[in-house]
Amino acid sequence: xxxxxxxxxxxxxxxxxxxxxxxxxxxxxxxxxxxxxxxxxxxxxxxxxxxxxxxxxxxxxxxxxxxxxxxxxxxxxxxxxxxxxxxxxxxxxxxxxxxxxxxxxxxxxxxxxxxxxxxxxxxxxxxxxxxxxxxxxxxxxxxxxxxxxxxxxxxxxxxxxxxxxxxxxxxxxxxxxxxxxxxxxxxxxxxxxxxxxxxxxxxxxxxxxxxxxxxxxxxxxxxxxxxxxxxxxxxxxxxxxxxxxxxxxxxxxxxxxxxxxxxxxxxxxxxxxxxxxxxxxxxxxxxxxxxxxxxxxxxxxxxxxxx
Ligand SMILES: Nc1ncnc2c1ncn2[C@@H]1O[C@H](COP(=O)(O)OP(=O)(O)OP(=O)(O)O)[C@@H](O)[C@H]1O
Ligand SMILES: [Mg+2]
Numbered sequence: 001x002x003x004x005x006x007x008x009x010x011x012x013x014x015x016x017x018x019x020x021x022x023x024x025x026x027x028x029x030x031x032x033x034x035x036x037x038x039x040x041x042x043x044x045x046x047x048x049x050x051x052x053x054x055x056x057x058x059x060x061x062x063x064x065x066x067x068x069x070x071x072x073x074x075x076x077x078x079x080x081x082x083x084x085x086x087x088x089x090x091x092x093x094x095x096x097x098x099x100x101x102x103x104x105x106x107x108x109x110x111x112x113x114x115x116x117x118x119x120x121x122x123x124x125x126x127x128x129x130x131x132x133x134x135x136x137x138x139x140x141x142x143x144x145x146x147x148x149x150x151x152x153x154x155x156x157x158x159x160x161x162x163x164x165x166x167x168x169x170x171x172x173x174x175x176x177x178x179x180x181x182x183x184x185x186x187x188x189x190x191x192x193x194x195x196x197x198x199x200x201x202x203x204x205x206x207x208x209x210x211x212x213x214x215x216x217x218x219x220x221x222x223x224x225x226x227x228x229x230x231x232x233x234x235x236x237x238x239x240x241x242x243x244x245x246x247x248x249x250x251x252x253x254x255x256x257x258x259x260x261x262x263x264x265x266x267x268x269x270x271x272x273x274x275x276x277x278x279x280x281x282x283x284x285x286x287x288x289x290x291x292x293x294x295x296x297x298x299x300x301x302x303x304x305x306x307x
Contacts, residue, residue: 008127009104009128012074012101013104015074015100015101016101016102016104016152017155018101019097019101020102020105022050022159022160022168023049023050023051023148023165023169024050024168024172027044027056027172028176029098029099029101030054030143030145031044031172031173032092032093032098033092033093033098033099033141034056034058034060035092035176036060036079036091036093037060037061037141038060039140039183040059040182040184040199041058041059041184042056042058042176042184042186043055043056043057043058043185043186043188044056044173044187045188045189046166046169046188046189048162048190049169050165050166050169051148051156051159051162051165052146052147053144053146054144054145054169055142056142057140057142057143058140059138059139060140060141061114061140062114062115062139063112063114063120063141064120068110068112068132069132071099072099072100072103072124072129073096075096076096077093079091087291087294088290088291090253090290092255094295100127103127104127105150106146106148107123107145107146107150108122108124108144109121109123109124109144110122110124110141110142111141112140112141112142113137113138113141114139115139118136119134119136119137120132120133120134121133121134121135121137126151166189170189170194171246173185175256176256177195177209177210178206178210178249178283179249179254179256180254181197181202181205182200182201184197184199185197195209197209197210203234203283204216204219215240215281218239218281219234219236219281220237221233221234222234222235228288228292229287229288231287232284232285234282235283235284236280236281236282240281241274241278241279241280242278242279243278244279247279247282248263248266248279248281249282249284250262250285250286252285252287252293253286253288255295266280
């Protein structure tokens with residue numbers, strides 16, 4: 001048996017196996033990057049359930065022509081510098097893995113511009129930059145991911161039906177839009193705008209933009225300030241229930257999370273109010289000191305470890 005070091009593109013494809021499970025995972029990573037770039041407007045535009053194209057455009061800080069190639073290198077990040085930073089993560093990303101992973105299983109076109117440099121445009125195939133040139137653009141970044149899994153056909157076979165994948169993407173964009181009512185999110189599917197949130201920092205207005213007015217009358221504001229923890233959001237009265245947990249959305253420090261601990265806490269809170277199998281609608285953000293959660297317990301960062 002000979003042991004050898006794997007080449008970079010294979011390493012990236014293996015990492016993509018962890019991080020990029022389906023088209024919605026790409027949407028998640030790109031939206032998180034746009035949020036970390038301080039964007040106030042983010043548009044997600046998908047074609048054929050994200051399998052043909054996923055386009056995310058933001059008005060964030062953008063990247064310079066020098067930084068852009070670095071963004072596609074593994075373990076290259078602008079978000080943490082040392083071990084200390086790792087234990088008080090305030091950004092959504094920090095692993096420096098998402099873009100090289102996505103690039104290794106798709107074709108990418110990216111255009112970016114910072115406030116004081118000229119725009120730059122690059123094309124990548126299977127993780128390699130094949131063309132890069134200056135181009136005109138407003139401040140921010142537009143990234144178009146096409147032909148997902150074109151070079152990993154087995155992966156493609158494991159995907160759900162196009163309707164299933166679209167639903168995953170829809171849920172993903174909803175979650176981030178509700179996590180960040182201060183940012184205006186637009187979601188466009190097959191050239192049709194599905195929703196556009198106002199970005200006015202009102203959770204109720206954001207919710208109305210996504211689900212319509214009917215929900216609102218059955219939702220109660222929750223606001224609790226403890227000594228180190230605080231809880232804020234909306235929870236439904238027993239008149240508004242569902243039969244699954246799809247509309248139970250939790251954030252920890254505004255990062256969407258799915259953890260059994262919070263579902264259990266919710267079940268406990270509603271005990272005696274609902275008949276079995278009825279599930280309340282909940283959108284709740286738990287704020288805790290950054291150093292008291294470890295977001296680094298899962299490559300997709302969605303099951304963070306609470307104390
Ligand atoms: N939309 C964007 N606007 C500005 N800079 C961006 C954008 N997307 C990516 N970048 C830059 O590219 C770098 C690499 O992005 P990538 O998503 O691969 O890693 P990360 O966000 O640092 O960590 P993670 O792998 O945990 O997401 C980021 O650190 C950031 O500096
Ligand atoms: Mg990232």
